[in-house]
Amino acid sequence: DRLVDAGADGEDTAVEAALRPKDLHEFVGQEKVREQLDLVLKAARARGATADHVLLSGAPGLGKTTLSMIIAAEMEAPIRITSGPAIQHAGDLAAILSSLQEGEVLFLDEIHRMSRPAEEMLYMAMEDFRVDVIVGKGPGATAIPLELPPFTLVGATTRAGLLPPPLRDRFGFTGHMEFYAPTELERVIHRSAGLLDVAIDTAGAAEIAGRSRGTPRIANRLLRRVRDYAQVKAEGRIDRDIAAAALRVYEVDARGLDRLDRAVLGALLKLFGGGPVGLSTLAVAVGEERETVEEVAEPFLVREGLLARTPRGRVATPAAWAHLGLVPPQQGAK
Ligand code: ADP
DSSP: OTTOOSSHHHHHHHHHHHHHHOOOOOOTTTTTHHHHHHHHHHHHHHTOOOEEEEEOOOOTTTTTHHHHHHHHTTTTTOOEEEEEGGHHHHHHHHHHHHHOTTTOOOETTGGSSOHHHHHHHHHHHHHHHHEEEESSSSGGGGGEEEOOOOEEEEESSSOOOOOOOHHHHSEEEEEOOOOOOOOHHHHHHHHHHHHHOEEEEEHHHHHHHHTTTTHHHHHHHHHHHHHHHHHHHHTTEHHHHHHHHHHHHTTOOOTTTHHHHHHHHHHHTTTTTOOOOHHHHHHHHTTTTTIIIIIIIHHHHHHSSSSEEEETTTEHHHHHHHHOOOOOOOOOOO
């Protein structure tokens, strides 16, 4: 339940439906993906055809689910949403595929986590709109071909490189989603504030945007927490001071680091002189599991250029010292 986690929690799921942009014009940023997708969809509509399969790669919270819904809306098609981990058996996939309507969009989140047999069934379904349903076992097993209506698969993955090439090749279009610039997140925040009926000024939105780790889901979540604070302390109005004060309460700092991130960085600097220090030692020093430090805290610290993973261990960068307001030990001092 970290405020700066890019994954969706229960509250997000409930609120996000209201905050999702409904068409490509409302969708902020991602110019390249938007432009390319706009062409793909317009061309398909002009031909009266179902759109090509689309692969969206990018970190959680960048808008992959939202885009898949926009694709369906622009194609005036219904959408079915499922995920790789939810499809354990090829039969699960066959059941979904055979119940699709013509032109329907099937959104498959975390597509790289599908089981192997399901993946192989998907190859054929994507290419020929057909699946072979295996009936029976052993030598008596028979494959019954099943025709499918044409559909558009929208697959989402954190990294396109995780997909087996045969699967990757079957997508007509791949969109790479980037982290958002602070100015783009400001637009997301203003838009959401409008929908949530929250009064916020430009500096207030900028303050929240700078702490949102390039991720709209986090921006929307921080906005809701700042709104709570503003309701209690400032008659609901958000400006820079209110945003900063609220996020101080929630321990999200000016660069979007939270308590855990700062603990890891602080230990690295104060206890180990900036490293290099081994991951296990660092984890013990902050009282966390190795995995928590490595998978939860470090990716963002590395992305921000505050920490480097080297063969000799974890090392803080000069920016890390500056960020925590500490002075690095003198070069060459004994
Ligand atoms: P993902 O599927 O990549 O995890 P989502 O599509 O669920 O991300 O987006 C998470 C939240 O962020 C949603 O509430 C959505 O409204 C918002 N969001 C994502 N991208 C954008 C965008 N480009 N413009 C406005 N809001 C966005």
